Amino acid sequence: MHQLPTTATRPSTQASERAVTGEVQVPTVHQQLDASHRTWCETPSCDTREDGNVEHAGTATTITIADAATVYGLPLQVTVQLCQDPDYSAPSLHLTSADGEGTALNADAVAQAAAQAEALAAELRRRHRQMTGTSVLTDAQRTLTLDEGLGSHRTTPIESTLRDISCDTDYPDDPWLSAEMVITDYRPQAHGRRTKIWLRTGAETAELTPQEARQAVAAAREFAPRLEALIALAEESSAGDFEGDPEIAAADREAEDRRIKAITEGRA
Numbered sequence: 001m002h003q004l005p006t007t008a009t010r011p012s013t014q015a016s017e018r019a020v021t022g023e024v025q026v027p028t029v030h031q032q033l034d035a036s037h038r039t040w041c042e043t044p045s046c047d048t049r050e051d052g053n054v055e056h057a058g059t060a061t062t063i064t065i066a067d068a069a070t071v072y073g074l075p076l077q078v079t080v081q082l083c084q085d086p087d088y089s090a091p092s093l094h095l096t097s098a099d100g101e102g103t104a105l106n107a108d109a110v111a112q113a114a115a116q117a118e119a120l121a122a123e124l125r126r127r128h129r130q131m132t133g134t135s136v137l138t139d140a141q142r143t144l145t146l147d148e149g150l151g152s153h154r155t156t157p158i159e160s161t162l163r164d165i166s167c168d169t170d171y172p173d174d175p176w177l178s179a180e181m182v183i184t185d186y187r188p189q190a191h192g193r194r195t196k197i198w199l200r201t202g203a204e205t206a207e208l209t210p211q212e213a214r215q216a217v218a219a220a221r222e223f224a225p226r227l228e229a230l231i232a233l234a235e236e237s238s239a240g241d242f243e244g245d246p247e248i249a250a251a252d253r254e255a256e257d258r259r260i261k262a263i264t265e266g267r268a
């Protein structure tokens with residue numbers, strides 16, 4: 001089921017009427033589903049069979065793994081396309097290599113493929129850093145220095161390029177996210193040694209064990225696609241956004257003032 005927000009229509013009611021009723025228009029979200037096709041159909045690609053049933057097909061997207069790479073003279077690439085045969089109750093994802101050979105995956109297999117593709121991307125980035133002898137951290141971000149006031153060793157923080165986006169932040173120039181490694185090792189034979197990641201979001205600091213920090217990264221990764229889906233929905237909705245009419249707003253304020261005055265006088 002795909003849901004699209006309706007485009008909010010500009011209010012046409014008279015200023016005085018709207019001011020009195022105080023009516024607020026809330027954009028509604030409702031279904032707009034063409035019964036004969038799936039929301040992902042690339043309709044010219046769908047085939048109507050002789051029995052009248054439709055074989056649905058979505059957009060075919062080809063991802064080339066590396067432009068220069070070939071296998072037996074063919075590009076190293078995969079093409080993905082959603083398809084649904086009328087004889088099956090669920091769509092499947094067709095995953096095809098350059099030679100046209102492929103396989104059809106159900107939803108569980110697609111979720112697994114996505115997770116494993118992310119693992120492959122992370123592994124490729126790690127190997128790239130090994131090949132080039134580079135690190136995503138600067139020397140300072142890897143080097144511990146003693147903070148005598150704190151009695152701990154700390155690294156220079158890593159920072160998001162985005163600055164603090166909180167409403168009413170007191171520190172708009174501070175990073176939105178930053179993190180550093182802090183090792184507490186004052187007289188370790190007596191007090192022990194503890195390694196933490198200090199993760200800062202705006203003015204808030206979380207002191208995490210490496211394991212907890214890993215959980216935070218996994219949670220952020222899992223949250224991101226849902227946030228992107230929500231943003232896509234907001235982008236569709238924002239097409240219907242508009243500025244209020246200052247005349248109606250002024251009439252609305254006057255009506256509200258009169259109402260409050262009437263209540264106050266009624267009590268006196």
Ligand SMILES: [Zn+2]
Pocket residue numbers: 036037038041042043046054055056057
């Ligand atoms: Zn279709």
